Amino acid sequence: MKLxxxxxxxxxxxxxxxxxxxxxxxxxxxxIKSDIKYSDLPRxxxxxxxxxxxxxxxxxxKFKIESSKTLLPWIHETELIRINDNKSxxxxxxxxxxxxxxxxxxxxxxxxxxxxIYKSDSLYYTFSKYLIR
Numbered sequence: 570m571k572l573x574x575x576x577x578x579x580x581x582x583x584x585x586x587x588x589x590x591x592x593x594x595x596x597x598x599x600x601i602k603s604d605i606k607y608s609d610l611p612r613x614x615x616x617x618x619x620x621x622x623x624x625x626x627x628x629x630x631k632f633k634i635e636s637s638k639t640l641l642p643w644i645h646e647t648e649l650i651r652i653n654d655n656k657s658x659x660x661x662x663x664x665x666x667x668x669x670x671x672x673x674x675x676x677x678x679x680x681x682x683x684x685x686i687y688k689s690d691s692l693y694y695t696f697s698k699y700l701i702r
Contacts, residue, residue, distance in 0.1 A: 597656060597657065597658060598649065598651060598656045598657060598658035598701055598702065599658070599701075599702040600658060600678065600699040600700070600701060600702075601699060601700040601702065602697055602698070602699050603697075603698050603699075603700075604682070604695045604696070604697060604698070605679075605695065605696050605697070605698040606692075606695060606696075607691040607692055607694060607695075607696065608692065610679065610696060611674055613626050613674055614626070614672050614674050614679050617670075617672045618670055618672055618679060618681065618696065619670070619686070619687070619688050619691075620670065621670050622670065622671075623671045623672075624671070624672045624673065625673045626672065626673065626674045627673065627674065627675065630652065631651060631652055631653065631673070631676075632649055632650060632651055632652060632673050632701075633649075633650050633652060634647055634648065634649055634650065634671065635647070635648045635650060636648075646659065646660075647659075647660040647671075648660065649671070649678065649701075651701070658701075673701075676700060676701050676702075677698055677699060677700060677701065678697075678698075678699040678701055679696055679697065679698055679699075680696065680697050680699075681694070681696055681697075682694065682695050682696060682697055
């Protein structure tokens with residue numbers, strides 16, 4: 570009798586754990602990358618892309634970022650959060666975050682593909698454009 574009760578409790582705990590993981594997993598944004606030339610950037614993005622800051626150019630703002638320090642003080646974890654549903658995306662420094670510039674316009678995230686770039690050299694660089702889903 571005790572074995573049957575224990576098994577029933579274990580099934581309930583496993584069900585709750587799996588349900589929680591599914592709900593947590595559904596709370597993420599997806600970014601779909603494409604490269605774009607400076608000349609193809611929207612004018613609003615061109616005005617901000619060299620400023621090494623976060624800008625949400627939507628009116629009203631649709632996104633925010635939250636940064637936290639890691640064990641290494643010069644590395645921050647940055648998370649992009651959609652305000653209306655609180656879905657988030659943790660920015661991966663190795664993949665899409667090559668500078669401190671993040672510009673959001675409409676449903677796209679724009680960032681640079683290179684460090685230490687200057688507006689005067691803008692035609693020589695490509696930028697990343699991410700569709701945010």
